[in-house]
Amino acid sequence: MDILKVRDLKTYFKIKAGTVKAVDGVSFTLKEGESLGLVGESGCGKTTIALSITQLLPPEGLIAGGEIYFEGTNLLKLNEEEIRAKRWKDISIIFQGAMNALNPVMRVGDQISEACVYHEGMSYDSARKRVKELFSLVEIDESRIDDYPHEFSGGMKQRAVIAMALACGPKIVIGDEPTTALDVMIQAQILQLLNRLRKEMDMSMIIITHDLSILGETCDKVAVVYAGKIVEIGEVETIYEEHTHPYTEKLVKAFPNIFGKREMTASIPGMPPNLINPPAGCRFHPRCEHATEKCRLVEPKLKLIGGEHYVACHLRGDNDE
Amino acid sequence: MNNIANDIIEVKDLKVYFDMSRGFLEEILAKEKRQVKAVDGIDLNIKKGEIVSLVGESGSGKTTIGKAILHLVEKTGGNIFFKGEEIDPKNNKEMRLFRQKAQMIFQDPYQSLNPRDIIIDIISEPLEVNKLVKTEAEKRERVVRALEWAGLKPAEDYLYRYPHELSGGQRQRVAIAGALVLEPEFIVADEPVSMLDVSIRADILRLMLNQCRQKGTSYLFITHDLSLAWLISDRIATVYLGKIVEIGDARLMVGKSVHPYTKALVSVMPVPKVRKDRKMTILEGETPNPINIPSGCRFHPRCPNVMGKCRESEPELIEIEPGHFAACHLCSPHNINKKGPRS
Amino acid sequence: MENAKKAARKRKIRKFIESFKTNKMGMIGAIILGIFIFLAIFGPIIYPYDPMQFGTAKDVMAPPGPGRILGSDDMGRDVLGGLISGTRISLAVGILATIISMVVGTIIGVASGYYGGRTDAILMRFTDMFLVIPWLPLMLVLAAILGSSIWNIILVIGLTSWAGTARVVRAQALSIKERQFVERAKSIGADDRHIMVKHILPNVFPLVFANTILVSAVAILSETTLSFLGMGDPTHPSWGMMLHFAFESGAASVGAFWFLLPPGLCVVAVVLAFTFLGYAFDEILNPKLERR
Numbered sequence: 001m002d003i004l005k006v007r008d009l010k011t012y013f014k015i016k017a018g019t020v021k022a023v024d025g026v027s028f029t030l031k032e033g034e035s036l037g038l039v040g041e042s043g044c045g046k047t048t049i050a051l052s053i054t055q056l057l058p059p060e061g062l063i064a065g066g067e068i069y070f071e072g073t074n075l076l077k078l079n080e081e082e083i084r085a086k087r088w089k090d091i092s093i094i095f096q097g098a099m100n101a102l103n104p105v106m107r108v109g110d111q112i113s114e115a116c117v118y119h120e121g122m123s124y125d126s127a128r129k130r131v132k133e134l135f136s137l138v139e140i141d142e143s144r145i146d147d148y149p150h151e152f153s154g155g156m157k158q159r160a161v162i163a164m165a166l167a168c169g170p171k172i173v174i175g176d177e178p179t180t181a182l183d184v185m186i187q188a189q190i191l192q193l194l195n196r197l198r199k200e201m202d203m204s205m206i207i208i209t210h211d212l213s214i215l216g217e218t219c220d221k222v223a224v225v226y227a228g229k230i231v232e233i234g235e236v237e238t239i240y241e242e243h244t245h246p247y248t249e250k251l252v253k254a255f256p257n258i259f260g261k262r263e264m265t266a267s268i269p270g271m272p273p274n275l276i277n278p279p280a281g282c283r284f285h286p287r288c289e290h291a292t293e294k295c296r297l298v299e300p301k302l303k304l305i306g307g308e309h310y311v312a313c314h315l316r317g318d319n320d321e
Numbered sequence: 322m323n324n325i326a327n328d329i330i331e332v333k334d335l336k337v338y339f340d341m342s343r344g345f346l347e348e349i350l351a352k353e354k355r356q357v358k359a360v361d362g363i364d365l366n367i368k369k370g371e372i373v374s375l376v377g378e379s380g381s382g383k384t385t386i387g388k389a390i391l392h393l394v395e396k397t398g399g400n401i402f403f404k405g406e407e408i409d410p411k412n413n414k415e416m417r418l419f420r421q422k423a424q425m426i427f428q429d430p431y432q433s434l435n436p437r438d439i440i441i442d443i444i445s446e447p448l449e450v451n452k453l454v455k456t457e458a459e460k461r462e463r464v465v466r467a468l469e470w471a472g473l474k475p476a477e478d479y480l481y482r483y484p485h486e487l488s489g490g491q492r493q494r495v496a497i498a499g500a501l502v503l504e505p506e507f508i509v510a511d512e513p514v515s516m517l518d519v520s521i522r523a524d525i526l527r528l529m530l531n532q533c534r535q536k537g538t539s540y541l542f543i544t545h546d547l548s549l550a551w552l553i554s555d556r557i558a559t560v561y562l563g564k565i566v567e568i569g570d571a572r573l574m575v576g577k578s579v580h581p582y583t584k585a586l587v588s589v590m591p592v593p594k595v596r597k598d599r600k601m602t603i604l605e606g607e608t609p610n611p612i613n614i615p616s617g618c619r620f621h622p623r624c625p626n627v628m629g630k631c632r633e634s635e636p637e638l639i640e641i642e643p644g645h646f647a648a649c650h651l652c653s654p655h656n657i658n659k660k661g662p663r664s
Numbered sequence: 665m666e667n668a669k670k671a672a673r674k675r676k677i678r679k680f681i682e683s684f685k686t687n688k689m690g691m692i693g694a695i696i697l698g699i700f701i702f703l704a705i706f707g708p709i710i711y712p713y714d715p716m717q718f719g720t721a722k723d724v725m726a727p728p729g730p731g732r733i734l735g736s737d738d739m740g741r742d743v744l745g746g747l748i749s750g751t752r753i754s755l756a757v758g759i760l761a762t763i764i765s766m767v768v769g770t771i772i773g774v775a776s777g778y779y780g781g782r783t784d785a786i787l788m789r790f791t792d793m794f795l796v797i798p799w800l801p802l803m804l805v806l807a808a809i810l811g812s813s814i815w816n817i818i819l820v821i822g823l824t825s826w827a828g829t830a831r832v833v834r835a836q837a838l839s840i841k842e843r844q845f846v847e848r849a850k851s852i853g854a855d856d857r858h859i860m861v862k863h864i865l866p867n868v869f870p871l872v873f874a875n876t877i878l879v880s881a882v883a884i885l886s887e888t889t890l891s892f893l894g895m896g897d898p899t900h901p902s903w904g905m906m907l908h909f910a911f912e913s914g915a916a917s918v919g920a921f922w923f924l925l926p927p928g929l930c931v932v933a934v935v936l937a938f939t940f941l942g943y944a945f946d947e948i949l950n951p952k953l954e955r956r
Binding site (some may be wrong): 424433496565 | 671672676810842843845847848849850851852853854855858862865866892
């Protein structure tokens, strides 16, 4: 069953220089128990997608169009209070860099129980019990409940932040760069933990990252985001092995594979476009070596090309009409 | 380490200890000074035209090794030879010459360029400081040449811009041009691509590689990313808590590493490929604080193959096959005979 | 190619002016200060005035009227004329004293922050001393010892107001010296002098500049206070001196508001203008808020 359905989402930021079309017509579906990776370069709009789903956009951001269905209800039609009830309880988010945003003068346990008290109206004692459960879930020793953040190592802080996101037993957890800035070994620990939690707690998950190579172990499906649009979406194997979009191809080749042949990785010439004035036609055409006249003029639509594999490209997908 | 003549850099038993800052009370009570052993006795040599990588997690001391080799941090013990000569950091004349021959590329291109200088001033600074150019025209010519080596063409377009007017990739190229302008023989590159978008990393790496091949410059490449080290270097050294635990040919270190730490690092490296059969050795816990280094083998508390001996004695770095060294009791000679090092 | 260099600098200045224009507080301060600077430079030409030219008996404390817009003082002198010539004295004292304070504060701050260790400890204890000494009595004592010439007043104010600048500059120098471009400079063989002049100074300068403007406000106030207390230079009557005479002659008790209010309001306006400008520059130039 589909738990989350995003249809033609458009999120814009109004700033002095103009309107930034950070997310411009994004659609995807998340099935129950599924894990989806959103991957792209910095500034491609992947974090904005997450903030739109949880409706935590900064004041200058606005959702200009589209629908976001969570278990059949359109989140964009709900009022502020109804959203607040769903946020954290149904959909929670692990913010990028949250581990460094823990309040340094408050005990870690109290910071987590705050969420339980606030969202579930728990008493202090039962919230504390809940925190202990959460600690064992994320593999932190219960005795550390009264520690302050500076007494935690980097990996433990990230676990605490994950515990916070799990506090109300959400159905969807969104992780925004959950392992960036962590050492490889800690990264592996955290990814393994997220995998285990997803299975044990029967959750769906969205992982947002710039690091395409971490998705193989954690995600079922991957959506490649470029300049506010999804250019290709499919199962993780498909994206790695049978990608058809030139951008996906470059992105995959930008990561070395130490178990494969030692060859220089690819780089992508040029820079991501300015989203106030995105290029006409396919947004990737100025950086694409296969671009044709059509790519400069007509914007390709996301088309099904087999299985659950969609791509938005004039060259590869059958994208005529 | 036999033909010293070919070595640009040779390091013997390098140690760098930092004094811990003490609280007011401790200072008064004159308790003994606690020391952080950031680098605790390493040997390393880098040949002409060779790229050697130091791979390790944060807190492993890899950056300190690089800075100590360049005499940017004071060493506590050991010897550092540059082209066979030991340099006395107190001798200004020797140091000046050394500084011209050995350069550093820093991690953060947003931080390593003075925001108030224009590009031509940033790149020509090493020339001016060392009084190597006499005329404006000569200075300009060398800056232009350096910019073009670094792949910023046409160089004239960049000379009079401020760093904030450039993208991250362009800034890192400027930083590299600033290191290349003196035509050094040895460069320490400290995480030169970790702050950059993946889409431009390859360009910077290729730049270093070409420079190394064409001009015979030697590099010490410091990175936390084993796969990048594997990609561009000739040899890789894995560093754990201030010690080199294994060093060898880059390809060998991925395919045939023997130290459990290197093996674990290799096993968890993310790759853009789904490997259903993949076996990861995820080590528990985190690298301990270098204030309290574990007894015996410093890796033993996290080692999946720990033995009794590991808790008591510290293993030496020994040659297990030509050019491949490891510091692990599992591969000490009599163990090799019995079990083989790659169990 | 010098042109290209100039063009780069011009771009930077233009960017600064752009953001300054949008800063309301800064614009108000600039306009007020602009008027006073104009008066200080051209006032005496447009409106000639001689402080030694005393009026006749009927002019003493005469209220405003035709021929003397702001009335006259206890010596029968024109208040408006006194005000205009006082502008030049007050501003000059304020600005010159600030330059002394800035130079001393910057040198001590940069040296302290960059060298650290013992140098830092000694210089900062010295600074702390100046920071906690009650400045008014100190100034009074110094002014009394040195005598009340205008140059002494400038020196005394300058030497008592640098401590705050030194503190701010030191903090900034401390953070800049940890930046990688300073490490890079070391790695190419640059010496301390080069690093301080080429890297630390240009980066603390915006902060010094913003701070300086705030110090100017304090300096003008100090001058007013000293003069008001009778430590001013009677041959160069400033606004403070006018207030001093007004107070001495009992202008307040006879209701001669025209003698008392104008110099008071001028001091307030100039101090406010400097403060506004200082905050505006701080907002635009402070590296912590600059983040592009």
